[in-house]
Amino acid sequence: MTLVGGTERARDFVREDGVLAFVDVGERPLESGVLLPRVRLAYETWGELNADASNAVLVEHALTGDTHLTRGRVREHAPEIERARAEAPGWCEGLVGPGRVIDTNKYFVVCINMLGGCYGSTGPATPAPSSVDPENKPWGSRFPFVTIRDAVRAEAAVADALGIQAWRLVVGGSMGGARALEWAVTFPERVQACGVVASCAASSAEQIAWGQAQNLALRQDPAFNGGDYYDSDFPTAGLGLARRIAHITYRSAAELQTRFSRDPQPGESILGVAAGTRGRYKVESYLDHQASKLADRFDANAYLTLNEALMSHDVARGRGSPEEALARTTCDWLVVAVDSDRLYFPSESDALCAALPVPVPRHTIHSDAGHDGFLIEDAQLGELVRATVLS
Amino acid sequence: MTLVGGTERARDFVREDGVLAFVDVGERPLESGVLLPRVRLAYETWGELNADASNAVLVEHALTGDTHLTRGRVREHAPEIERARAEAPGWCEGLVGPGRVIDTNKYFVVCINMLGGCYGSTGPATPAPSSVDPENKPWGSRFPFVTIRDAVRAEAAVADALGIQAWRLVVGGSMGGARALEWAVTFPERVQACGVVASCAASSAEQIAWGQAQNLALRQDPAFNGGDYYDSDFPTAGLGLARRIAHITYRSAAELQTRFSRDPQPGESILGVAAGTRGRYKVESYLDHQASKLADRFDANAYLTLNEALMSHDVARGRGSPEEALARTTCDWLVVAVDSDRLYFPSESDALCAALPVPVPRHTIHSDAGHDGFLIEDAQLGELVRATVLS
Incomplete structure (x- = not known):
């Protein structure tokens, strides 16, 4: 595991928030049996990891999301382009920032670009290593099939590199919720609280x-x-x-x-x-x-x-029934549906709650906008996060 | 107006049911202002038109439907292929046939392939007339934009050719419902009863x-x-x-x-x-x-x-509000929604009912299947037709 770029600075306590950094996590064995060589994951952080590394929060992005949750800040004399990028608004401004529900003055907030993505992590547009292609052309059609579980396992290597044994909270909406849930099931000892927003235990026929x-x-x-x-x-x-x-x-x-x-x-x-x-x-x-x-x-x-990874999402794959798969989880839960969501129906959130080993209510975001309501109604979501998993 | 093929036989009282026939309806002026030359519409009939032409029922097909509502019968010594086609099951068997709700022993039932379609009527695959293309290649990209209203006006020419001044009933589901409704508004004096099933007054944003x-x-x-x-x-x-x-x-x-x-x-x-x-x-x-x-x-x-025609559907276009457009209608109504329909929502049927000049209840087909429930639950639809517009 190698930290590269901005993160080395972050670990040296030069605070750089909202700046893309990278971890090389080496060769990743995938669920399909394929070995994916030379994997690098991109991430951003905000705030500082405390001494006992107990204040780390992982926010998982959705299908086309990136790592830029919220505005950051760069060191003095940083190049202008770096400053502009860091200070640009993020997609999760309403929830993440100084004084916000996920308070960057209190929590060390991390967002990792999913394995296979195009916001800095190894993906199909990445030059293939010489072992695959002597000309280092992009992976393209050769990039392997990746599952949500594969992605989460690779993210665990980022947590290792950052010195985070357990997340105070892993939370995400839509595909981010699928990854959050998979985190809680694959690494129960590493997740203290899990927020699954507008998502489900397994992708539906729809x-x-x-x-x-x-x-x-x-x-x-x-x-x-x-x-x-x-x-x-x-x-x-x-x-x-x-x-x-x-x-x-x-x-x-x-x-x-x-x-x-x-x-x-x-x-x-x-x-x-x-x-x-x-x-x-x-x-x-x-x-x-x-x-x-x-x-x-x-x-x-x-x-x-x-x-494809999202279509493959099924926390119960190879783990028995959903109830059996979820029995290993030990975290606190926030399960939220958007009432007008017609892609991840509230009934799927109900089914997830029913399969959890502890009684968990299904919370509701009220929105006319459908699935995107989880992004639009960030005040409602923030209040739910504050009242439950970050109370 | 020229009747061609099987229909001339039909008018001579040689009963041929469920056999494709054609009417040449000449040049059609379209809503866009374009003149579409040499239009031929294909249709099938079942049963016999009575002496005062008061027993004609028009069933309008949906987007990819054809004219073959139900099994027919051909004259003795008809070619085998014609017999096989006529005797093949149709897409509306549950409602149309001898002894069925739309009883072909009692009604003269007609189904017309929509203008622009590919089941016999003039459409983009039809050879263009010599005035358009000396080589008579198919219309293809040159075929004009057609609206539901254009189609219904052309269908009126078929009714003329068949000697039908007024339909006892015009009924259809989905795009067929759009055409049925447009019939009632464009030709109020020619429609005694109208059945609008899983459809709406104007295509929605969805x-x-x-x-x-x-x-x-x-x-x-x-x-x-x-x-x-x-x-x-x-x-x-x-x-x-x-x-x-x-x-x-x-x-x-x-x-x-x-x-x-x-x-x-x-x-x-x-x-x-x-x-x-x-x-x-x-x-x-x-x-x-x-x-x-x-x-x-x-x-x-x-x-x-x-x-495109279905997207253009709006009975109120150029006619004021929906209420104003529908004020001219004089027929009896059957308005039906499928409770699980997520393309033509029951609320759209409610809105149609509310805009009609007379109090009309919205009826409901119960189905788990969604929009296609109007085809699947033909027994429920049949009972509604029997109890209302054919009572």
Whole structure:
């Protein structure tokens, strides 16, 4: 295990918050039996690990999330680009920061880019090691199938490197919730509290069905080229379609109707002359925007790899029934559903609670927005975290 | 207006039921302002039109439906292939036939392939007339944008040709319901009763969003070639993906979970070595099957044309508010929702009822299957038809 870059500074107590750092975790054996060589995981931290390393909180990102939870700060005289990155707003600002529920003055907060991702960790866009490819071209189609469990095991090596024996809390929403739960089951002695938000114990038929549609949208883009597109055009159309499909499932029909109804995009006519020439509805323009934003910031192979991992999510795989799998857990729990979620239904959170070895209530975030409500209603989520696992 | 083929025989009282027949309805002016020349609509009939033409029932098919509602019968000595086609089971067997709710011994039942479709009516796969293309290649990308209203106006010409001044009942589900409703609003004097099943007064943001995803799935297939693929490979992968997306929205999450859970397809392993090499989940295999079945029987351009028409559905377009648009209707009503429908929500049926000029209750089909429940639970639908509009 090797710490590289910013983290070495962090361990020397030069406080750098919200700056991407790396740990080399070596060769990783995967559930499939494949050995993935030379794995590096990227992460960011905020705050300071206390003397007995008892104040560490791991926040797990969702499918297309990155490690930048919240604004950070850099050392004096840091290069401007590093400062700008650190000081940019993060996706979890409402919960993480000085004085927030996950208080960076009190907790040492960590966010790790998932194995297979594209925000710094080893993934399909990473140059393959010379043992795999003497030319060190990106892994591309050769990158192995990774599960949520594989990812969590690799994250444990980051915890080792940071000197964290046990997390005060591991918490995440959606795919982040799947990883948080897998942490609690795979490493019960390393998780004191676990927050599973808008997630489930095992991916459902519904989630797998939508996952397949997204994967096919990507794969069927001719630019995808089986996954080997790094020296050519990127499959942005396929990635954009995958995102559209996903995004609809992340919102609620009622919210889409309220926001967009069937209004045409201003200045466009929805009665075309030929089918391909009509103007757009507002909701189409909105989805075009979501598609384009993601295609500009995400790698298609990473999307596929993480999506496959999420489809594979099943804490009970090889561990008997869900009840048997969860019997080994020893942590405190926060299980939260969004009432309007139509991708991770509240009933799945109920099923998780029912399978836990201790009585745990299912909490609810009220939102009209659907699954994304877990990100939007951060005040509600914060209050739940404060009242339960960080009380 | 010219009757061609089997229909001339039908009018001569040679009873041929369930046999495809055609009406040439000439040049059709479309809502977009485009003139579509040389339009032919395909239809099938069952039973006999009575002397005062008061027993005609129009059943409108859904997005990928055809005209074959139920088994028919052909004249003696008809060619074997014609006999086999006529005697094949139809998609509306439970409701239409001798002694059924829509009794072909009592009613003259008609089903018309929608303008732009691929079951006999003029559509993108039809050879373009010489005025458009001296070589008479298929319309392909040149086929105009068609609305539900355009389709219904063309269907009125079929009614004219068949000598039907007013329908005893126009009924349909999903896109068929949209056409039934448009009939009642566009031709109030020609519709005595209207059945709108699992449908709505205007396509919602949700329906448009899923429609866009399906259209893009098709368009982004390189074989689609902008719609001009008839002399080359068909865009079966794109059409298959469009169908997968649609099919998920036609079922319910609960039904998928009950039938498939996250089980692997027998003999396949869901833990792959690379992301592209794993085996399938059962639900993926199911969706593959749905995709392949549709790609084998449907034209991609027709899918796009009808899907666009459905997205355009809005009985109030150019007619004021929904209440104002519906104020002109004079028929009896049957409005039915499927309780588990997550594409055409029961609340949309409620909104339609609320906008009608007379008090109409919203009826409910109970089904776990989602939108497709309107096809599956034909006994419930039949009872509702019998108790209301055909009582």
